[in-house]
Amino acid sequence: MRALAIGAFCLLALSACKFSNHSDTVLPIYGNREAVTKTVNGKTITDTVYQTIPDFETVNQYGKTITRKSLDGTIYVADFFFTTCPSICPIMHRNMLKVYDEFKTSGNVKIVSYSIDPRHDTVAVLKNYADKMGITGNTWWFLNGDKKATYKLAESYLVAVMEDSGAPGGYVHQGYFVLIDKQKRIRGSYDGTQPEQVEKLISDIKLLQTEPASMIAQ
Template sequence: MKALILSACCLLGLAACNTSDKSDNLLPIYGNREAVTKTVNGKTVTDTVYHTIPDFETVNQYGKKITRKSLDGSIYVADFFFTSCPSICPIMHRNMLKVYDEFKKSGNVKIVSYSIDPRHDSVAVLKNYADKMGITGNNWWFLQGDKQAIYKLAESYLVAVMEDNKAPGGYVHQGYFVLIDKQKRIRGSYDGTNPEQVANLIKDIKLLQTEPQSMIAQ
């Protein structure tokens, strides 16, 4: 867990300055990568395979099953929270509303918020939470699933979450907004409690929307 937290902090530090470090107007691709050599038409070709978000199975605030495939063709922003959070979650989601309002009429941008307290955060609780925030439609999903599976999934987003009876609300989690491209690759991470970084996230989503077709293939 300490290693995960360190990795995520490093990612956040890089993302915080990526608006000035972008090369050729492209966002960086984060996470591990592997060089894979194969033979194509008798020639040896080396491709780079990037870290991607794996499959998952959850239910949203409308009781609809949501998986990795549900996000096919979409750029999306992910975060981890719980509805009874007394600390950073309210701040995070007030800031996320800015992202929602900016892109709610866009056809290819979504937000997914994974609950880390699925025992309490039932479909009904998530729907009530969304309603209070004024969230409608399918641009922002609040997701509930198997607790251990969600915690494991958080590692794929380079976000640390854990139970801690001594922490406010009984959980510890990092307040990152993680930007994912249409190929399920991590393209940025932003402190969801920091309005300046959330503004950078909005700019980077717009940049990702204009990314050349040559960047689509892994």
């Protein structure tokens, strides 16, 4: 199982490298892309269609249904965790608090943390977890959803997640913070256990806030 986990991590890491060259002032767009040819006003044009985060249905720590549409018009950061994690999750979320504190009053930035152990991480458990961290309001949501669907969704974020009875806490997952723009495209991936990577994430969010909605990285 560990070999499978390592293989999956490497595969997703390679997928994350599929982006165009870009300047220092424009963030790349990660993931797969395809050229789509269509006719507009009698002229044939070719557009690039980028990978986006698909629809999902979860419930947050307040018992409210959260879907892809709930994040319309916002920049957001996503990660995958479980509340009983004995290894990287506590470090990740201590670091994520820096992101929360920086943007909790901005109004256009959110954080979503998907539980990979939804059977244990009920709404009540997630609320207690959020309360202990001092999280209030709707800037940071802790989400419970169907387990199989959540694991599949992680692939769309280019994050590997799986059960492993030999791993600490019974799960293997990557500790990435994934930056998503208002068009639901992946714009960055950061090691959530490394403070310098979290500082880079904060800087990139600010850069993304200034980017016109129509801008596409080249």
